[in-house]
Amino acid sequence: MPDTHTEQAAGLRLDGIAISLDGRTLVEADHTIGPGEVLTVMGPSGSGKSTLLAFIGGFLDPAFAACGRVICEGVDITDAPPQERHAGLLFQDPLLFPHMSVGGNLVFAVPQTVRGRAARRAVAEAALGDVELEGFFDRDPDTLSGGQKARVALARVLVSEPRFMLLDEPFSKLDAGLRDQVRRLVFERAGVRRLPVLLVTHDEADAKAAGGALIEVEPAPGPGNGS
Numbered sequence: 228m229p230d231t232h233t234e235q236a237a238g239l240r241l242d243g244i245a246i247s248l249d250g251r252t253l254v255e256a257d258h259t260i261g262p263g264e265v266l267t268v269m270g271p272s273g274s275g276k277s278t279l280l281a282f283i284g285g286f287l288d289p290a291f292a293a294c295g296r297v298i299c300e301g302v303d304i305t306d307a308p309p310q311e312r313h314a315g316l317l318f319q320d321p322l323l324f325p326h327m328s329v330g331g332n333l334v335f336a337v338p339q340t341v342r343g344r345a346a347r348r349a350v351a352e353a354a355l356g357d358v359e360l361e362g363f364f365d366r367d368p369d370t371l372s373g374g375q376k377a378r379v380a381l382a383r384v385l386v387s388e389p390r391f392m393l394l395d396e397p398f399s400k401l402d403a404g405l406r407d408q409v410r411r412l413v414f415e416r417a418g419v420r421r422l423p424v425l426l427v428t429h430d431e432a433d434a435k436a437a438g439g440a441l442i443e444v445e446p447a448p449g450p451g452n453g454s
C-alpha cells in the first residue's frame with residue numbers, strides 16, 4: 228500500500244501565496260511542485276518573478292507584504308531563516324568565490340555533518356564528476372569558461388544537499404548551444420535527486436524544456452507599461 232502521508236508531504240507546496248507592494252498584488256502562486264518537477268515563472272521585467280523566489284528562499288525585502296505558506300516535505304518553512312530552508316540557489320551569475328579554487332568553492336558548501344578533510348574533498352570530487360568536470364578540483368575559477376563556471380555553480384548547489392532548487396535565470400548569460408547543455412544538466416541532476424525546482428525565466432525555450440506547470444506573471448502597471 229502506498230504511504231499516503233509521505234506522498235502528500237513530498238515536494239514543495241506554495242500554499243495561497245500572494246505578494247504585494249504598496250497595496251497592489253504583484254504575484255500569486257498556489258501550486259505543489261512534486262519531487263523532480265519544475266514550476267516555471269515567466270513574465271516581463273519588473274513583474275515580480277524574483278520577488279516570488281525571494282519569498283520562498285526567505286529573503287524577501289521588507290518593502291513587500293506577503294501572505295500564504297511555503298511547505299517543504301510537509302514542514303511549514305514560511306518563517307524559517309534562509310539557512311534552515313535548504314534551498315539550492317542558482318542565479319544568472321555563478322557567484323563563485325574568486326579567492327578559492329574550484330574544489331574550495333565546493334568543499335565550503337559540503338554540510339558540516341560530513342567530517343574530515345578527506346571525506347569533504349571526496350564529496351566535492353564526486354560532485355565535479357557529476358557535472359562532467361573531473362580533474363577541475365585545483366583550478367582557479369577565473370580560468371574557466373562560462374559553461375564550466377555554470378556547472379561548478381550547479382555542483383556547489385548539489386553538494387549542499389538542498390531539499391528544493393530556486394533558479395533565477397541561471398542560463399540567460401550562456402549562448403544558445405551552451406544554454407541547452409547546461410539546462411539539460413540542471414534538470415537532469417535535479418530529476419535524479421527528485422528535487423522540486425522553481426525556475427524564473429524570460430525564455431520560452433527554458434519553459435518548454437522544463438515541461439512542467441507555468442505561472443505567467445502580469446506586467447506591473449505603471450509608467451512605461453502602457454497603463
Ligand SMILES: Nc1ncnc2c1ncn2[C@@H]1O[C@H](COP(=O)(O)OP(=O)(O)OP(=O)(O)O)[C@@H](O)[C@H]1O
Pocket residue numbers: 248253270271272273274275276277278279288290447
Ligand atoms: N526593495 C524594493 N522596494 C520597492 N520596490 C522594489 C524593491 N525591490 C524590487 N522592487 C520592485 O518590485 C517589482 C518586482 O521586482 P522583481 O525583481 O521581482 O521583478 P522581476 O520580474 O524578477 O524582474 P526582472 O525580470 O527584471 O528580474 C519591480 O517593479 C521592482 O522595481
